[in-house]
Amino acid sequence: MIVYNHYxxxxxxxxxxxxxxxxxxxxxxxxxxxxxxALEMAAEHVNAQVIGLDLKPPTTHQVGPKNLSYIEADINDSLPLEDASVDFIFQRAMGNVIRKDKWSHVLQEMHRVLKPGGYIELIEPDMWHHNPGPVQNAFDAFIQEQCTEWGLDFAFTESLGTQIEEAGFESMEHRQLDVPIGEWPKDAELKQFGFINKETHKLYLRNRKSFFMTNWSISSEDYDMAVLEVLEEFEDYHGFTRYNCWIARKPQ
Known part of the structure; x- marks a missing residue:
């Protein structure tokens, strides 16, 4: 799957x-x-209450701003918030968490807790890699199969905009941001982004080694070779991650 790097x-x-x-x-x-x-937003908006929701919320940031709190919550269930109580909801990289049959419910819950005129901003990368080489293509095909098994929608980014509108939001804007994987761009800033993105992917592949070895029934040596080929393909094929951003408002 595509990996997410906040910075x-x-x-x-x-x-x-x-x-x-x-x-x-x-x-x-x-x-x-x-x-x-959430920590950065609490520091930026000192007069706002910032609430971070997660199945396993962080236990760090004990000395964080007083306007910051974390709540344990499963996004696939109801949000532990009152109706029309929130000005802004932010979400990113949840495509590997929200089940295919739950997206409509999740969006409806966001609509419920938002104040009239409040905004949502959802940032989701495509689950597949753009400009993949043959080995990366095999990784993506396998992840697509796993998504079906897990009840996830591998291509959810292609229909999410429609689902947002069906949930009752308006003034929807869809932006796309392509971030290179590797140092193949000529632009210095994009080259730096590509280096970081490639390192993030390298770490992900290293951490998921046991998972892929078990499910693919391949040896440690063969997996390491496949990872090396993928990292080379990012450079040779000019691979990139496409991030989608939807901004929408609850009607007044």
């Missing part, structure tokens, strides 16, 4: 959010993970 995406976007939020009083970070985005 890489923030650097590429030049900001933590694209939504036109102004003086929000309540911000919710869905799938907060290590809580870094």
């Amino acid at each position: 890489l995406l923030k650097s590429a976007r030049k900001t933590n959010t694209w939504a036109p939020i102004q003086e929000p009083t309540t911000i919710v970070d869905v799938g907060t993970a290590n809580g870094i985005w």
Whole structure:
């Protein structure tokens, strides 16, 4: 699957959010993970309450801002928030968590807890790699099979915009951001982004070695060789990650 790097995406976007939020009083970070985005937003919006939701919320940041809190929650269930109580909801890289049959429910829950005029901003990378070489293509095909087995939608980014509108949101904007994997770009900044993205992918493949060895029934040596070939393919085929960003508003 595509891996997510907060600092890489923030650097590429030049900001933590694209939504036109102004003086929000309540911000919710869905799938907060290590809580870094929520921590940064709490420091930036000192008059807002920032809530990070996650199945396993972070236990760090004990000395964080007083306007920051974390709540244990499963995004596939109901959000532990009151109706019309939130100004802004942010979510990213949840395609490998939200089941195919739950996307509509998740969006409806966001609509429920948002105040009229409130915004959502969802950032989701395509689950497949763009410009893949043959070995990376095999990895992606395998992940697609696993998504079917796990009840996930491998191609959810192609229909998410429609589902957002069906949930009752308006003024939807869809942006795309392509981040290279590897140092193949000529532009110095893109080259730096590509280096970081490639290192992130390398770490992911290293950490998932046991998973792929078990499910592919391949040896450690063969897996290591496949990873080396993938890393070379990123450079040779000019591979990149495509991030999709949907910004939408709950009607007034």
